[in-house]
Structure formats: C-alpha cells, structure tokens
Amino acid sequence: MNWLTLSDKQVMDLVTPIMDNLMDASTEIDHKRHVRDFSKKMKSIVTKQALESQCKAYQATLGFFCKRELIGIVKKKTDVRVFWKQWYSKSDDEFLAFIHVIQGDNKLEVINTSVS
Numbered sequence: 001m002n003w004l005t006l007s008d009k010q011v012m013d014l015v016t017p018i019m020d021n022l023m024d025a026s027t028e029i030d031h032k033r034h035v036r037d038f039s040k041k042m043k044s045i046v047t048k049q050a051l052e053s054q055c056k057a058y059q060a061t062l063g064f065f066c067k068r069e070l071i072g073i074v075k076k077k078t079d080v081r082v083f084w085k086q087w088y089s090k091s092d093d094e095f096l097a098f099i100h101v102i103q104g105d106n107k108l109e110v111i112n113t114s115v116s
Contacts, residue, residue, distance in 0.1 A: 001103035003075040011073055014108060015082050019099050022113060023065045029055045039102070039109040058115075063089030065115075068097055078102060079111070086115050 003011065018037050025034035031048040038046065068084040079102045086097035100112035 002077050003080045004077055006075070008073050011075065011080055011082070012070070015080065015099060015101055018101065018108065018110060019068075019082070019084075019097070019113075022099070022110070023068075026051070026055055027059075027064050037108060037110050039104065039111045042110060042112070058088070062091050065089075071096075 006014075021036060022034060025031075025036075029052055031046075031051050034051055035043050035046055066087045066089050068086045071083040071085055074081040074083075079100060081098065081100045084097040086095040087093075088095065095115050097115045098113060099110060101108050102111055103109075
C-alpha cells in the first residue's frame with residue numbers, strides 16, 4: 001500500500017479501529033486481543049506476562065485511557081505513523097500515543113506503538 005496516495009481521513013479510517021482495539025484490550029488486559037494486529041516481531045516482544053505487568057502498573061497510578069486528540073499523521077510509501085495527545089482517567093497530564101503501521105501479507109500490521 002502506498003500510504004502517500006491515501007487522504008488523512010482514509011488513513012484514520014484504517015488506523016483508528018486498530019488503536020481503539022489496542023486501548024480497549026489494554027484496559028481489559030486482554031493479551032490475545034491486544035496483539036491481534038501486531039507483526040510477528042511485536043508479538044514476540046509483548047508477552048502475556050509483560051502486558052499484564054505494564055497494564056496493572058499504569059492502571060494503578062494513571063487509571064484508564066480516556067480521550068485522545070489527533071496531533072498528526074506521518075506518511076511514507078511503505079508505512080504510516082499516527083500521533084495523538086492521550087489522557088488517562090486519574091491524571092491531568094497529557095501523554096503521547098503513537099502507532100506505526102505497515103501493510104503486511106494480507107492485513108495491516110502494527111510494528112511499534114506506545115503511550116508515554
């Protein structure tokens with residue numbers, strides 16, 4: 001897929017459901033669902049135990065993911081990166097949510113994502 005040929009709306013129509021799933025699955029600490037769209041390499045990094053540990057830690061101090069606001073989209077021919085301001089339920093601070101997506105063998109694949 002040549003991401004440069006897609007409009008920002010088209011990119012967001014593809015990426016938003018993936019990010020929504022990541023956020024929801026993280027809140028529910030559902031590993032299988034959380035890694036659903038991950039590349040093979042990402043799946044090997046984000047183990048069930050690692051996800052559970054990370055989720056419990058941020059939920060205890062920051063709460064759950066709330067709203068997010070689009071900051072921007074960075075498109076290349078082979079991949080796209082989307083950045084949002086992200087908020088948690090127990091914090092007034094602003095965080096950066098990020099997802100990096102490529103076209104895999106028959107589906108989009110997340111090759112990097114984070115909230116910091």
